[in-house]
Amino acid sequence: MASSTASGSSEEVPPLKADPATSKPRNRNPLRFAALRWTALRLVALAVLLGAWQLVVVLEVWPRVLVPSPGEVWHQFILASTVHDGVRGYGDHLLIEHLAVSLRRIGIGVGYAVVFGVPLGVAIGAVRPVAVVLEPAVTFLRTLPPLAYLSLLVIWFGIDESPKIWLLVIAAMPPIAASTAAAVRGVPGDLVEAAKALGAGRLPLLGGVVLPSALPEILTGIRIAVGVAYTSVVAAETINGVPGIGGMIRDAQRYNQTSVVIVGIIAIGLSGIVLDALMKALERVLVPWRGRA
Numbered sequence: 001m002a003s004s005t006a007s008g009s010s011e012e013v014p015p016l017k018a019d020p021a022t023s024k025p026r027n028r029n030p031l032r033f034a035a036l037r038w039t040a041l042r043l044v045a046l047a048v049l050l051g052a053w054q055l056v057v058v059l060e061v062w063p064r065v066l067v068p069s070p071g072e073v074w075h076q077f078i079l080a081s082t083v084h085d086g087v088r089g090y091g092d093h094l095l096i097e098h099l100a101v102s103l104r105r106i107g108i109g110v111g112y113a114v115v116f117g118v119p120l121g122v123a124i125g126a127v128r129p130v131a132v133v134l135e136p137a138v139t140f141l142r143t144l145p146p147l148a149y150l151s152l153l154v155i156w157f158g159i160d161e162s163p164k165i166w167l168l169v170i171a172a173m174p175p176i177a178a179s180t181a182a183a184v185r186g187v188p189g190d191l192v193e194a195a196k197a198l199g200a201g202r203l204p205l206l207g208g209v210v211l212p213s214a215l216p217e218i219l220t221g222i223r224i225a226v227g228v229a230y231t232s233v234v235a236a237e238t239i240n241g242v243p244g245i246g247g248m249i250r251d252a253q254r255y256n257q258t259s260v261v262i263v264g265i266i267a268i269g270l271s272g273i274v275l276d277a278l279m280k281a282l283e284r285v286l287v288p289w290r291g292r293a
Helices: 002-009 030-058 070-081 095-126 128-143 146-157 161-185 189-197 202-236 245-254 258-286
Strands: none
Touching: 030 070, 070 095, 070 258, 095 128, 095 161, 095 202, 095 245, 095 258, 128 161, 146 161, 146 202, 161 202, 189 202, 202 245, 202 258, 245 258
């Protein structure tokens, strides 16, 4: 008995299994590591770009007045963003103030474009005679570059805020109207017929079936319109555009201040990325079913 007990005690005890509820997985959050990996890749790409930029400056491929160094651009960014030696930013306005004025103009222009463009697109997509009359006009405006009608707007409205806002409205409205019309035409016929069979009238059919089904494409058109308005803001602010990021760029170009121009371009690009991310977040809130079966 003793020998059996001794032999039994000498046997190797198997390890206890970890409780699945308390055990920690080796990779707790794969999405987090993937995000870190892609962020690192972006930082490496940015470092390579800055290194190539500095190399071009050091080799003097172009004169400094045409291609300033990254350090000079950074220095100008600091000057444009602060009060220094009694000078407030650029043109007596800080960089963030220039950017805020431009964003306000874009917001007003795109807001009016949504107010007029969505109903226009619904009418074009739902009513054939309206499409025959107005769709060519929308296409005509969509193909015009902003500078083509800026001078006419200045003649009509002067050099204050009105021509800038109107230019952004005209630039942003056609993409919204075109995408809305295409979305309305793409509403599944089965949904419409089912709603009619249940006794839905025109207004309930429009508000309860057509618009919700078309909403994802309408939001895509609004995103495109915001991008078009952003690319048009420099043209809109060529006339009396200070304060404004486009006016700042235009004013700096007149005096060959290339570093200020680059600062303005970078500010537009970075704020555009943020604005597009906000639009994507809005899409996820308003149309959470998009991309799902």
